[in-house]
Amino acid sequence: MGPVTEAILALLCAVGAAALLWLLFGWLVRPASVHNLWIVIPGRGNGNLLEAALRQLAWLRRAGLFRGEAVIWDAGLTPEGRELALRLSLRWSWVTCCPSGALEEWLGR
Incomplete structure (x- = not known):
């Protein structure tokens, strides 16, 4: 084997080992299977950070971690922010909206 072939094999082994460690780490830190887990995302202003937060949660759901x-x-939220929140809750079935001042009552159901 030449030096280039050895370098490629070493790189493939390193990538494979890193992928295996990443999967093992993800399995170890995965949260327990809790059925009534809720994440509350506070919406403020025009809600420009809501979509990014929900996309991150969607990624965790696809990976089986949430x-x-x-x-x-x-x-x-401003009226535009409320409209965005409603559109996001329509996009993902696992997202709902809670009005201001009703969080404790809403989570108690």
Whole structure:
């Protein structure tokens, strides 16, 4: 074997080992299977950070690391922010909206 072939094999082994360690780490830190897990995302202003937060949760759901639901809590959303929150809750079935001042009552159901 030549030096180039050895370098390629070493690189493939390193990538394979890193992938295996990443999967093992993900399996070890995966949260327990809790059925009533809720994540509350406070929505403020025009809600420009809501979509990014929900996309991250969607990625976790696809990876099997999050099985709960998300609540967008109105913590001072503008009318445009409320409209965005409603559109996001329609996009993903596991996302709901909670009006301002009703979080404790809403989570108690």
